[in-house]
Amino acid sequence: MEKMDEKNGVASLAELRASPGYPSEDRLESGAVAVMECIQEIPCNPCESACRFNAIIVGEPITNLPRLVAEKCRGCGECIPVCPGLAIFLVDKGYSLTEAAVSVPYEYLPLPEVRATVDALDRRGKRVCSGRVIRIVNPERNDNTVVVTLAIQKKYSDQVRSFRVTDRC
């Protein structure tokens, strides 16, 4: 298996796919689902109690990697802002015929506007493609972690995990 990039500590897609929080390709193709990119055995579990559908299991010991019970996931995205590691995303490969929707946690200012065009970035912060902001969720309970949903070309849905606000519109 391709290993974590030792230079910048970013996990490879193969490593993430092999982890218990990453949904299968079949589940990804079947509609919006949480994608948990958490592969460090650290004492952490707020994602488990955030999911009211019991689709996330950490259990005991608390250092277990979170496991996604993908068939229970309703794609609500409520687990995204509770993760202190900003390691949970929502991917909807069926957003349209040509586009996927990817929801990411975002803690920078300024926030983009809905319908803005942004630079969609990969896990290393490198530009992948343009993205269009289609939703911003920012209730007080999210404690300044905003969930931004981008529409991007479907073929990039396994790569895009962040974005950068641009001046383009």
Ligand code: SF4
């Ligand atoms: S997206 Fe919703 S249903 Fe799915 S794991 Fe997260 S909180 Fe649970």
Ligand code: SF4
């Ligand atoms: S809250 Fe985030 S960092 Fe903590 S166990 Fe869950 S996915 Fe991992």
